Amino acid sequence: MPVRPCLVALLLLPLPAAAAEIACEGAFAIDTSEARLIEIYGAENVWTGMVPGPEGTEMLATEVFRDNPKRRLQFVWWNEEDRTDLSFAELPPKLAGPGGVRAGMSVAEVRAINGEPFTMSGFGWDYGGHAGFQSGALADLPGGCILSLTFSPDSYPQGVDIDAITGDREVSSDNPLLETVNARVDFVAIGYPHPDFRD
Incomplete structure (x- = not known):
């Protein structure tokens, strides 16, 4: 699915004081992948490795803007080998989920x-x-x-x-x-x- 240019522009800009609202498309679509994140954000801004998980475990995740807590996005995959089939994406504090939450x-x-x-x-x-x-x-x-x-x-x-x-x-x-x-x-x-x- 092609990524709409307006969505790409929104997600690459610094986050405004009022939280921008994401939709379940583009980087956050059901068919997103590590490859799509690299296409949208640039390889230099995308990192994949082990991160802390629930109850003291570790899990594989792909993070965008990893060194910037205000912008960092974390993506966890059902298919860890291919980095596809999004399980969940954690949003940074300045980014709102669907509905503006x-x-x-x-x-x-x-x-x-x-x-x-x-x-x-x-x-x-x-x-x-x-x-x-x-x-x-x-x-x-x-x-x-x-x-x-x-x-x-x-x-x-x-x-x-x-x-x-x-x-x-x-x-x-x-x-x-x-x-x-x-x-x-x-x-x-x-x-x-x-x-x-x-x-």
Whole structure:
């Protein structure tokens, strides 16, 4: 699939103060690859190697602008040998995902974009604060990608019982404790199902 010139220009420019919004196309399309990233960003800006993964593991990833935390993109592949079949792409803080969701947003702000409540996992463990979308505006995105977020609490006020939003449990975005701890988005990624499970 050819990469549209306007998208290439957008992704090569320094990120503006207001987060630019990506779509599930071009570098972030279901058929993207390491080769496409090199074509878009230039070989000098693309690196592939082992990076830290969940629960103390390591995983292979391709990173763009690796030495610039404000612009760094990380791509993880289902097909590691060929660097194809995108599993997920982690976005930098200044880049918004589909729908305009970006790092720093509150739970209420994301719920408003989605148009209805969603769920996340409780805080305080390796998968804590992870949110996905089974319904609403963020559940059925153009291009077929899946939006994935992680929220983190700003603080736990003294004397507040936070058991209902911590640990391996499902937490509704309507839970008022999420506002009490000022939970904010700190991770935004888009991804695709394994090729064996695609329609």
